[in-house]
Amino acid sequence: xxxxxxxxxxxxxxxxxxxxxxxxxxxxxxxxxxxxxxxxxxxxxxxxxxxxxxxxxxxxxxxxxxxxxxxxxxxxxxxxxxxxxxxxxxxxxxxxxxxxxxxxxxxxxxxxxxxxxxxxxxxxxxxxxxxxxxxxxxxxxxxxxxxxxxxxxxxxxxxxxxxxxxxxxxxxxxxxxxxxxxxxxxxxxxxxxxxxxxxxxxxxxxxxxxxxxxxxxxxxxxxxxxxxxxxxxxxxxxxxxxxxxxxxxxxxxxxxxxxxxxxxxxxxxxxxxxxxxxxxxxxxxxxxxxxxxxxxxxxxxxxxxxxxxxxxxxxxxxxxxxxxxxxxxxxxxxxxxxxxxxxx
Ligand SMILES: [Zn+2]
Numbered sequence: 001x002x003x004x005x006x007x008x009x010x011x012x013x014x015x016x017x018x019x020x021x022x023x024x025x026x027x028x029x030x031x032x033x034x035x036x037x038x039x040x041x042x043x044x045x046x047x048x049x050x051x052x053x054x055x056x057x058x059x060x061x062x063x064x065x066x067x068x069x070x071x072x073x074x075x076x077x078x079x080x081x082x083x084x085x086x087x088x089x090x091x092x093x094x095x096x097x098x099x100x101x102x103x104x105x106x107x108x109x110x111x112x113x114x115x116x117x118x119x120x121x122x123x124x125x126x127x128x129x130x131x132x133x134x135x136x137x138x139x140x141x142x143x144x145x146x147x148x149x150x151x152x153x154x155x156x157x158x159x160x161x162x163x164x165x166x167x168x169x170x171x172x173x174x175x176x177x178x179x180x181x182x183x184x185x186x187x188x189x190x191x192x193x194x195x196x197x198x199x200x201x202x203x204x205x206x207x208x209x210x211x212x213x214x215x216x217x218x219x220x221x222x223x224x225x226x227x228x229x230x231x232x233x234x235x236x237x238x239x240x241x242x243x244x245x246x247x248x249x250x251x252x253x254x255x256x257x258x259x260x261x262x263x264x265x266x267x268x269x270x271x272x273x274x275x276x277x278x279x280x281x282x283x284x285x286x287x288x289x290x291x292x293x294x295x296x297x298x299x300x301x302x303x304x305x306x307x308x309x310x311x312x313x314x315x316x317x318x319x320x321x322x323x324x325x326x327x328x329x330x331x332x333x334x335x336x337x338x339x340x341x342x343x344x
Contacts, residue, residue, distance in 0.1 A: 003122035004323045004341075005058040009049030012327040017320065020060060023118070023126035025073035030132050032085060034067035036145035037120040037320075039330050039339040040178060041268060046115050047327065053115065063089035063113045065120030066135055066144035067343075076129045084135040087120065087127055088298045089113040089149045105156070105292040112149075112292070120145075121320060123343060130295060136306035146312040146338035147305055149292065150178030151186075155301040156293035157241055157263045158186045166191030168238035171228055171255050173248045175199045175208040175216065176336045179265060181313045183241045188212045189309055196237065198224055198248075207336045211313070225254025236260060236283075249273030253280065261286045313337030 003020040025031040043061040046053075069083045079085075092099045092107035099107050113119045113127065135144045157179075158164045170187045172180050175197040187195045197213045199205050205216040215231065217224055228251075229236055236257035242248055245267025252262050253276055262285060280287065293301075304310045315335035318326050319342050326339040 001123040002320070003060045004062070004320055005060045005121075006047060007058045009047065012047065012324045012331070015047070015324050015327065016058075017323070020058070020118075020122060023124055025071060025126040027074040028076060028129055029073040029126045030076055030079060030129055031070045031073070031124060031126050032065070032067045032087065032132065033070045033124055034065045034120055034122065034343045036066045036141045037062045037341045037343060038064040038145040038147075039326055039341070040064065040149050041266070041330065042112065042115055042149070043119075044327065044331055050115075055116065060118040060122050061114045062119030062121035063115065063149045064145050064147070064338075065113075065125065066141055069132070070124065073126070079129070079132060084137075084144075085132045086135045086144055086148055086302075087113065087125075088131045088133060088152070088295060090292050091117070091128065091131065102294055102296060104294045110291075121323065121341060121343075133298065133302055136302065138306060138308060139312070142314050142317050142340045142342070143312040145340050146178075146314050147182070147310070148298070150338065151182045151301050151305065151310060151312070152293040152298050153265050153290070154179050154182035154186050154241075156297050157265055157290045158183060158190060158239070159300075160293070160297060161288045161290045162239045162241075162261045162263050164190045164192060164239055167193045169194040169232060169257075170196070170239045170241065171224075171237045171252070172197045172241040173219075173224075173244045173252070174268075175213065176201070176204045176333070177243070178338050179243055180241070181211065181337055182310065184208065184211055184213055185310050187239075189304065194232070194237070196228060196231070201334070204336050219248075219251075223251070224248070225251035228255035232257070239263065243267070244269050246270035246273040250276065253285070256283060256285050258283045259285070261288055263288045263290050265290045315339050317342060
């Protein structure tokens with residue numbers, strides 16, 4: 001099959017399009033013929049090489065994919081060839097205490113498509129049956145690839161971890177990425193009374209307003225933490241969504257209301273901010289980690305996507321043969337929404 005892969009870690013210069021062996025579905029697995037796939041920041045990290053996460057080389061990246069069922073491995077039920085599907089990108093061992101409790105993303109052997117195993121930037125992929133979900137029929141192939149990982153991550157952060165309630169207020173750092181664009185939509189859907197987002201780009205700020213942001217702050221011009229406190233009469237916001245890390249952490253601590261919840265799912269700037277424990281104990285903040293999500297969360301999120309309540313935002317679409325452009329665009333940070341590859 002044709003696939004995008006790399007033979008050594010490094011820059012996008014090392015990406016190649018070529019033939020890779022066709023995957024064969026084992027017992028309990030499904031072979032999916034992919035039509036579209038979407039990028040996540042994870043793909044850049046995997047290409048560059050993540051310390052402590054060895055991958056087999058050559059490696060095919062890609063966590064998000066949309067396509068149709070081609071063949072079923074032994075024992076697979078409830079799916080038919082030709083069915084249009086999307087993939088939940090998380091893989092568990094199915095037997096640890098967390099898997100048994102339904103907490104897939106806490107699995108002691110948690111893995112992700114395209115990170116620990118070959119991913120979706122290929123014509124075919126074999127995945128466990130439980131990773132295959134019906135594709136929302138209302139979406140184009142491009143949008144259908146553009147939500148699983150990011151929407152699932154944002155869903156768990158806001159709904160499960162922060163337990164956002166109607167009328168509460170939210171700050172989301174760095175609008176434009178997949179997780180933040182879904183976090184904005186999910187905050188609105190959950191009934192937030194005020195959603196503040198940040199960006200340095202005027203174009204992104206305009207798009208964020210169209211997507212439902214009440215206030216969009218330019219973090220190059222204002223002190224975000226201070227501004228949020230001013231805007232909320234010194235109270236601060238109930239929930240802060242922070243995937244940026246060191247560059248935004250102090251603002252997150254300052255912007256949070258007393259008893260506020262700060263949820264982190266990543267650290268695209270630097271993972272080691274100064275913590276300022278005095279703010280954490282004085283305001284009695286909850287600092288909550290979050291990683292992707294469970295099958296139940298995926299199904300709940302999928303329902304909202306299928307009903308049109310969550311709308312995947314597509315930034316650019318490229319044929320897989322021009323995937324390097326997608327990697328470079330994501331690296332540059334100029335885009336708003338997901339970068340999608342057309343595979344067929
Ligand atoms: Zn497990």
